[in-house]
Amino acid sequence: MKNRIIFCLLLSAFTLSAIAQEAPYDTLTKPQLISKQFSFTEGASVDKKGNVFFTDQPNNKIWEYSTDGKLSLFLDSAGRSNGMYFDKKGNLVTCADEYEQLWSISPDKKIKVLLKDYQGHLMNGPNDIWIDRNGGIYMTDPYYQRPWWTRTKSDLDGQKVYYLPKGKNQPVVVDADVKKPNGIVGTPDSKYLYVADIGNSKTYKYIINKNGTLSDRKLFVEQGSDGMTLDEKGNVYLTGNGVTIYSPEGKKIGHITVPEPWTANLCFGGPNKDMLFITASKAIYILKMNVRGVE
Numbered sequence: 001m002k003n004r005i006i007f008c009l010l011l012s013a014f015t016l017s018a019i020a021q022e023a024p025y026d027t028l029t030k031p032q033l034i035s036k037q038f039s040f041t042e043g044a045s046v047d048k049k050g051n052v053f054f055t056d057q058p059n060n061k062i063w064e065y066s067t068d069g070k071l072s073l074f075l076d077s078a079g080r081s082n083g084m085y086f087d088k089k090g091n092l093v094t095c096a097d098e099y100e101q102l103w104s105i106s107p108d109k110k111i112k113v114l115l116k117d118y119q120g121h122l123m124n125g126p127n128d129i130w131i132d133r134n135g136g137i138y139m140t141d142p143y144y145q146r147p148w149w150t151r152t153k154s155d156l157d158g159q160k161v162y163y164l165p166k167g168k169n170q171p172v173v174v175d176a177d178v179k180k181p182n183g184i185v186g187t188p189d190s191k192y193l194y195v196a197d198i199g200n201s202k203t204y205k206y207i208i209n210k211n212g213t214l215s216d217r218k219l220f221v222e223q224g225s226d227g228m229t230l231d232e233k234g235n236v237y238l239t240g241n242g243v244t245i246y247s248p249e250g251k252k253i254g255h256i257t258v259p260e261p262w263t264a265n266l267c268f269g270g271p272n273k274d275m276l277f278i279t280a281s282k283a284i285y286i287l288k289m290n291v292r293g294v295e
Helices: 002-022
Strands: 032-035 040-048 052-056 059-065 072-077 081-086 092-096 101-105 110-116 130-131 137-141 160-164 171-173 183-185 193-198 202-208 214-221 229-230 236-239 242-246 252-256 263-267 277-278 283-288
Touching: 002 081, 002 283, 040 092, 052 081, 052 137, 059 130, 081 130, 092 277, 130 183, 130 263, 137 183, 160 183, 160 277, 183 229, 214 236, 229 263, 236 263, 242 263
Parallel strands: 040 081, 040 263
Antiparallel strands: 032 283, 040 052, 052 059, 059 072, 081 092, 092 101, 101 110, 130 137, 137 160, 160 171, 183 193, 193 202, 202 214, 229 236, 236 242, 242 252, 263 277, 277 283
């Protein structure tokens, strides 16, 4: 009996050790609360230096969390920005939900409208974006009724995934067979794209073709997501109920509990891009990781 107890203890220790080695973070460490002064945080995006920018959409502001841990207001009257992503020139491209547009905000805060409509119709409400290495923008366009809108229904015939080629002012539909697309992210080599259909509780993986179109859609996992990010090992991070991490093969390898009603978005920040920055309801959190981000 004694030997059996010792064996069970050793097996449990081995199992916990294996889980700890597989997960890209210390499973005993909890996310650290940075601030809870917002109405709803979204749009986590990181610049080249590791500074993180995020939105407080109901209050129409974009905030910056610097590499030295300082929190400051970057932009007021921010177009009700939602999802965001930095381009190669350091401009912050945002889903300006107030007018269903895409904006490019320069480091000195000059605003350029990249997208105003789709074939003369208002977009549903650009939600999340990812920019490929050629400067093209992939965008999800679900319809979420906003309190600051006067309209009460969509101008379009569905909620789709679009691609806006660099220098163009009209996007092309790259997937119309989704219910409510939301989170989106691509691999650094621009070979693969992940799109979360949060309305259908699924996340798909696509091949990115040379002309920006998508092909070979495959189910990645049976889980939707709000925001998404990748790490250097190709692991995929999904949000909603905390943060769920999947290997490139779609195997669940970790779950980060976030003590908030909803986890909306995330990215890797900090000088070494090894700090997971999480936007969740009225708060923002950070968690030191054993891997680095690729965005």
